[in-house]
Amino acid sequence: MSALRAFIAEREWAQFHSPENLAKSIAIESAELLEEFQWSPEFDTDRVRLELADVLTYCYELADRLGVDPDEIVLEKLEITRAKYPVEAARGRSAKYDQL
Amino acid sequence: MSALRAFIAEREWAQFHSPENLAKSIAIESAELLEEFQWSPEFDTDRVRLELADVLTYCYELADRLGVDPDEIVLEKLEITRAKYPVEAARGRSAKYDQL
Amino acid sequence: MSALRAFIAEREWAQFHSPENLAKSIAIESAELLEEFQWSPEFDTDRVRLELADVLTYCYELADRLGVDPDEIVLEKLEITRAKYPVEAARGRSAKYDQL
Amino acid sequence: MSALRAFIAEREWAQFHSPENLAKSIAIESAELLEEFQWSPEFDTDRVRLELADVLTYCYELADRLGVDPDEIVLEKLEITRAKYPVEAARGRSAKYDQL
Secondary structure: OHHHHHHHHHHOOOOOOOHHHHHHHHHHHHHHHHHOOOOOOOOOHHHHHHHHHHHHHHHHHHHHHHOOOHHHHHHHHHHHHHHHOOHHHHOOOOOOHHHO | OHHHHHHHHHOOOOOOOOHHHHHHHHHHHHHHHHHOOOOOOOOOHHHHHHHHHHHHHHHHHHHHHHOOOHHHHHHHHHHHHHHHOOHHHHOOOOOOHHHO | OHHHHHHHHHHOOOOOOOHHHHHHHHHHHHHHHHHOOOOOOOOOHHHHHHHHHHHHHHHHHHHHHHOOOHHHHHHHHHHHHHHHOOHHHHOOOOOOHHHO | OHHHHHHHHHHOOOOOOOHHHHHHHHHHHHHHHHHOOOOOOOOOHHHHHHHHHHHHHHHHHHHHHHOOOHHHHHHHHHHHHHHHOOHHHHOOOOOOHHHO
16 A cells, blocks of 8 residues: 555654564554453444554555555455355354364 | 455354454454564564464454445544654654654 | 473573563463453353463563562552552443543 | 452452453553564563563453462463473474474
């Protein structure tokens, strides 16, 4: 995403954004998103949207570092998951594939 | 993303995928991504790509639940971050905005 | 905890267990604990106990690295939290201290 | 830990502290600890100590909920790990047990 790339370049932040540091950042922002649900399943949509945006931002940046397209890798992984969770076995169940 | 939506519908998984459970799932998958860097900054690109795809998949699903577009909320948040981290103050520094 | 220290020394693992890597490990194990609750608040006590033990193990190791006693820092922090959450204001509420 | 138990009872917080919510809280606090190492392996000992205390506090509370002693479950798990990582195979290596 070019706007994101320009934003980081202007601030000379690529030096901090190693894949390892981006992976840490994704975990940190994911926990801030989870904090919106810490004590209850109820949530504030505006706050959740902005926290989700933070997770996505670092995900997009890591994808860019790896030279892959976010949408393409989601589809690639979906095919792998499809093989592990056939519709017949998985329908209406939250069990892990090794317990289906 | 329509392929993802169809995948979940076929398996009748929407019942498990409340926003709270998706937020937990994003945190869980983020930690699996981080595990690729647990003992070293070196990494296996193929494994990292697939773990990143898992994080993105749940992020896209949560965005879908909230009725928002992933790219749009990233841009929305970028404008907020831009105001907090002006180029002059932030260039080449990893400090938090309240310490700039 | 001397048994833990001996276990690590025998395996020459201290070289991998920098404070940064221990912090990553605590986050990774915390997510495995959370995974026991991914789709439901119901849980298997035996599995939760063992996942909690993993989180605690790395916490104890980090405490050891910092030269502090786990119980003492919990009590130290409890005093700080006590000042932020006076009984009168906090009773029966899950709000953050800045919203009390 | 009786001081912690009294602290929670006074504030009538047990109602919020289900095992599931404590697992979320442990993951959230672990990420705050990780944030101390987000951009660099260098760290501030005082800040790390207090963030570690937050993780430990929720871990102790979950142990209390499960009716187990934190030190005992760490030792229980250490015996399991000992069997998976024999000294001869594991010495000086960070590989997972299934790759030793």
